[in-house]
Amino acid sequence: MSPICIFCEIIQGKAPASIVHEDELTISFVDLRQFNAGHVLVIPKTHINDVRELDQDTAGALMMHLSKITKAVAQAFPNDGLSIWHSIGLAAFQEVPHLHFHVHPRLPNDDVLSVYPSAPVLPERHVLDEFAQIIRSRLEVK
Numbered sequence: 001m002s003p004i005c006i007f008c009e010i011i012q013g014k015a016p017a018s019i020v021h022e023d024e025l026t027i028s029f030v031d032l033r034q035f036n037a038g039h040v041l042v043i044p045k046t047h048i049n050d051v052r053e054l055d056q057d058t059a060g061a062l063m064m065h066l067s068k069i070t071k072a073v074a075q076a077f078p079n080d081g082l083s084i085w086h087s088i089g090l091a092a093f094q095e096v097p098h099l100h101f102h103v104h105p106r107l108p109n110d111d112v113l114s115v116y117p118s119a120p121v122l123p124e125r126h127v128l129d130e131f132a133q134i135i136r137s138r139l140e141v142k
Ligand SMILES: [Zn+2]
Pocket: 001, 002, 005, 006, 007, 008, 009, 046, 047, 048, 097, 098
């Protein structure tokens, strides 16, 4: 654990948080920023930077709780949909280097996330197949 990680401090009870749920492997709490009410973070208790470092048990627990928290947020707060996101690294504007999923209620035209600044390229199928092969060659499946 990192002594300067705010999320580890929340896990250890050293920093305040409005906790939604906690178990052996995960914890969920209300984000300080409530652009739309109901913004929650779901994180592993292990200090890891991002999904690339997840072990199988923690990954399973995290996805299960992400599903349950999202269902509860959707029922509890006004929304016309929800966004779930996890940023990795500087280019993605990751602010806390401890893996966290945002669960964020969405309202019509709230402009919370705009994914593409302009129309994306739509490559031919053979290029997509090549990308799939490149990724498959690096995939570790047990
Ligand atoms: Zn941490």
